[in-house]
């Protein structure tokens with residue numbers, strides 16, 4: 366196993382999209398193409414399944430030095446209202462393009478820290494969204510919160526607005542690790558938001574943990590997980606630390622590279638975590654997630670309806686996801702479009718009356734087939750090329766990569782399908798890479814991706 370880890374621990378995408386962002390069309394999608402595919406997707410899905418909204422709320426009061434998210438650090442809460450006004454302006458521009466009133470099945474507030482915003486402003490945002498949209502049947506709204514910056518009032522207000530799921534960033538409870546990543550928070554703060562969520566009525570509370578952080582040891586992880594399972598969150602994200610210090614503004618500088626656990630040590634932390642989660646009654650979902658069998662993510666996995674998008678795994682799938690806010694990515698299934706990443710550029714584009722997208726990708730037929738294979742592998746650990754719509758000209762080339770993985774005991778190849786073995790789960794990003802035709806065409810010259818393991 367040690368040798369396999371060395372062999373397969375290479376830089377690779379996390380496949381929250383295919384093609385992955387660095388491989389989107391060089392010229393970017395034209396506004397016409399984006400609008401045309403948006404309308405097509407909307408027509409196909411607005412009546413039955415409804416659409417999803419991802420709203421990026423980028424502000425945080427304090428910088429965590431491991432963080433790879435798009436965020437802006439400030440203590441000035443006067444930024445809230447202008448930002449919400451801009452997001453609502455963007456939304457109204459979309460609604461004009463879409464003609465019919467959207468039925469919203471899912472909303473996810475991501476960040477940054479959505480709970481940086483006051484209850485009053487969160488209410489203003491959601492009311493503004495529904496001034497020109499309807500709630501779809503069985504809608505599901507969720508948000509991310511920071512335990513140090515989430516009040517009972519915010520939890521209540523969001524619940525009253527229809528939110529029933531939340532996730533809190535925990536990362537690690539060890540004082541030495543917390544200090545190194547500049548993220549100090551107490552067990553009591555996490556306990557408070559978790560218990561408050563439960564008593565208010567949230568039906569799914571998730572905790573984010575990371576393995577591979579500076580100074581983590583098996584002993585410290587054991588303690589962090591012990592505290593986590595004591596609170597019995599419905600879901601746990603157990604992320605592999607993505608060390609991407611070359612991303613501008615990341616601030617991953619509170620520790621040295623030599624403070625990080627090495628390949629095999631990091632893997633041992635994952636294996637230990639997995640065992641402790643199993644012992645506590647959790648089931649592993651796709652890559653880096655664990656859920657209690659009572660949670661909808663588990664049900665989605667069982668019924669093979671688990672989906673993966675820019676937010677990671679979700680238990681519901683919609684064809685169209687519109688991303689609002691700075692840096693958000695929209696997905697019409699046939700195309701992707703990303704908003705300006707800098708907040709001033711985002712504002713300037715909206716003030717000029719333009720949708721603030723600056724790059725994107727129109728998927729070819731081949732991209733669509735590869736995308737489905739990668740989704741199948743990431744969500745169900747298997748895929749099949751039996752039906753004509755799943756066939757690819759490049760299959761012989763793909764199979765040659767897969768055969769090597771079969772010989773390494775990662776997966777089994779049958780006549781017209783492959784199944785990743787349980788022991789191969791840690792290599793699913795590598796299995797997806799076999800299908801990634803864009804990556805085969807041109808290997809990145811600079812470092813773009815975090816390590817796969």
Ligand SMILES: C[S@@+](CC[C@H](N)C(=O)[O-])C[C@H]1O[C@@H](n2cnc3c(N)ncnc32)[C@H](O)[C@@H]1O
Nearest residue numbers: 432433476477478509510511534573604606607
């Ligand atoms: C937007 S943050 C969560 C909400 C809130 N800002 C907080 O920190 O509590 C989303 C999650 O992404 C994960 N994350 C951020 N940077 C990461 C990195 N470099 N590697 C792995 N996971 C990361 C963290 O677990 C974090 O909780």
Ligand code: SF4
Nearest residue numbers: 425428429432434477
């Ligand atoms: S981890 Fe959360 S709170 Fe920390 S900087 Fe990133 S988005 Fe902000």
